[in-house]
Amino acid sequence: MPHSAVPPFERTPRHVAIIMDGNGRWAAARGLPRVEGHRRGVEALRRTIRAASEIGIKFITIFSFSAENWSRPAKEVGELMGLLRRFIRNDLAELHRSGVRMRVIGERVQLDPEIGRLLVEAEELTKSNDGLTLVVAFNYGARQEITRAAQRIAEKVAKGSLTAAEITMETVSECLDAPDIPDPDLIIRTSGEQRLSNFLLWQSAYSELVFVPTYWPDFDRAALETAIREYQQRERRFGGLAAKTGS
């Protein structure tokens, strides 16, 4: 699709977060192994990153592996790890060329050292890019992230650099995994499930949620644009009054 076809979005969400769900069901519906759904999911991810960049979205966060996904069979966990490794090896240079800055949130300690190295390499290589910021939530759980923040705050209090009374909402935000990334304006979940599954619980306080029936491997630019249009029809009030009745 040529650049001129970019719709004139008036209120383009600055940060879109996506729960990429439904790979297994996509595969099952076709009599294919689940891993085939995950493979096609990587292609949907490539399309979505390209589209987000063209639409003018500044930040995109993708939920690629949850802290709870370790409970899946070892074979599937291994396949998902392999796909992440391959995604970084194959796509990092191209992402870098197109100005994407990559960030990773989630717990790194339990990860295979090779994956840990690849994640650091991706962040290091792309850190000065000023295009789309791609935040990869990998081995990520929001309650775990908030717990890590609580530990960081407790350390500051123990050291004496902060008192309990000085702890504010900003203190908590600053101790999360990526404090410089703004909260998501829009969270999209594919596959028809309507839950957050431990994704960005702190940051989603005022996000608009859009649930779409599409399985992730079928997600594309048109589906992203439909979700953005739905977002644009919402009225974000943040606890205040609607703009037209607020006078």
Ligand code: IPE
């Ligand atoms: C999303 O698809 C990918 C991950 C959670 C890693 P699923 O694998 O959850 O697919 P379904 O929900 O079983 O269809």
Ligand code: IPE
């Ligand atoms: C959420 O999907 C995690 C990712 C998309 C990576 P799940 O498929 O793991 O969520 P549940 O188990 O249906 O809540």
Ligand code: MG
């Ligand atoms: Mg799922």
